[in-house]
Amino acid sequence: MSDIYHGTWFSSLTSRGWAAWLLAVILTAGYVILYWFPSIMGLGSDGAANTGLVGLFDPLSMYMKGRPASEWFVYGTLYTMAILVMGIRFLIRYRGSRYQTYRTLSVMFFQTSFAFILPEILQGLNKPYYDFKSIWPLNHYFFLDYNLDAMLQAGTLGYFMLFWGIAAFVLITPILTWFFGKRWYCSWVCGCGGLAETAGDPFRHLSDKSTTAWRIEKWVVYSVLVFVILMTVAVLTTRITGFRYIMLIDSGTLSAWYGFLIGAAFSGVVGVGFYPLLGSRVWCRFGCPMAAYLGILQTIKVRWPWSDEKKRLSKFRITTNGGQCISCGNCSTYCEMGIDVKAYAQQQQDIIRASCVGCGICSAVCPRGVLKLENM
Ligand code: SF4
Numbered sequence: 001m002s003d004i005y006h007g008t009w010f011s012s013l014t015s016r017g018w019a020a021w022l023l024a025v026i027l028t029a030g031y032v033i034l035y036w037f038p039s040i041m042g043l044g045s046d047g048a049a050n051t052g053l054v055g056l057f058d059p060l061s062m063y064m065k066g067r068p069a070s071e072w073f074v075y076g077t078l079y080t081m082a083i084l085v086m087g088i089r090f091l092i093r094y095r096g097s098r099y100q101t102y103r104t105l106s107v108m109f110f111q112t113s114f115a116f117i118l119p120e121i122l123q124g125l126n127k128p129y130y131d132f133k134s135i136w137p138l139n140h141y142f143f144l145d146y147n148l149d150a151m152l153q154a155g156t157l158g159y160f161m162l163f164w165g166i167a168a169f170v171l172i173t174p175i176l177t178w179f180f181g182k183r184w185y186c187s188w189v190c191g192c193g194g195l196a197e198t199a200g201d202p203f204r205h206l207s208d209k210s211t212t213a214w215r216i217e218k219w220v221v222y223s224v225l226v227f228v229i230l231m232t233v234a235v236l237t238t239r240i241t242g243f244r245y246i247m248l249i250d251s252g253t254l255s256a257w258y259g260f261l262i263g264a265a266f267s268g269v270v271g272v273g274f275y276p277l278l279g280s281r282v283w284c285r286f287g288c289p290m291a292a293y294l295g296i297l298q299t300i301k302v303r304w305p306w307s308d309e310k311k312r313l314s315k316f317r318i319t320t321n322g323g324q325c326i327s328c329g330n331c332s333t334y335c336e337m338g339i340d341v342k343a344y345a346q347q348q349q350d351i352i353r354a355s356c357v358g359c360g361i362c363s364a365v366c367p368r369g370v371l372k373l374e375n376m
């Protein structure tokens with residue numbers, strides 16, 4: 001599989017040429033319109049019928065939930081289509097690898113069923129819109145008033161949603177991460193990861209591998225985690241006590257800023273819009289608080305002082321057989337998380353970096369079979 005990305009650096013689209021810039025402008029403009037100017041998409045306001053792009057999706061929306069499309073329905077449909085179409089491309093590209101086949105089918109399934117069809121049907125039944133696999137802190141609005149109110153007013157199903165959302169964060173995520181590392185979520189379940197692995201695959205080599213980027217990554221991603229924790233504590237405190245200002249900060253303003261800066265600008269405009277220029281995992285590396293949480297859990301497991309060394313590491317490390325390495329650099333080049341895999345391979349060091357999402361691509365593109373993703 002070593003020549004799987006043959007020609008990547010000669011294409012204008014995948015080597016930051018004019019086609020890449022054009023696509024980046026189109027994608028970022030699309031996100032800006034979606035978030036802040038949806039009327040340009042033809043969204044009918046004040047009861048007026050949809051026109052333009054949104055109007056084109058009305059028949060599908062009527063069929064699925066008995067009401068006209070919204071800009072978010074259009075986005076969800078296009079997002080899912082991108083994962084499905086580019087997922088099929090990825091499946092063909094890696095048809096020899098069982099691990100790549102299973103995890104790609106997994107992200108295609110979770111996006112289509114959990115993130116798209118089920119929430120739309122729930123909405124059609126006048127139940128809260130809910131993506132059961134989007135877990136706080138990635139789902140930053142889970143504890144916001146409007147979402148809590150929607151769940152609390154939805155009877156048994158709403159209480160189940162509330163219970164599930166809390167259990168997913170407090171119990172399910174730590175348990176699965178303990179056994180499988182962060183890969184179970186980032187490379188098998190998450191919608192952001194799913195888009196990165198499929199639609200973002202042609203751009204994975206553009207990730208910044210420098211140590212400066214690694215330093216920035218650690219600071220920024222854990223800062224976002226602190227931001228979402230503070231924001232959530234503030235809005236919950238306001239809900240319980242009625243005090244709007246928590247330590248001189250208006251909790252409503254804090255959540256609005258989080259939504260604007262992180263939820264929209266970072267995850268969408270930069271995270272996806274810049275795929276063709278910065279690679280496919282900018283959001284996952286630098287911005288996703290869930291990735292930070294999973295990384296902390298993974299690190300706790302790896303550094304757990306009381307368990308047997310080999311047993312605990314064997315669960316989700318990448319082992320190296322550096323004696324066979326020919327220094328081609330494929331592994332580092334195609335690591336979407338910017339990890340300098342070659343350096344680890346040459347020092348015969350296992351890779352247990354908190355940022356590794358266990359995509360297995362470094363192993364797949366190594367021409368010498370040096371790298372082995374454990375627990376595959
Ligand atoms: S080190 Fe390998 S498995 Fe981990 S993120 Fe990079 S390419 Fe994927």
Ligand code: SF4
Nearest residue numbers: 325326328329331366
């Ligand atoms: S481990 Fe060595 S041989 Fe394998 S892809 Fe990396 S640099 Fe090339």
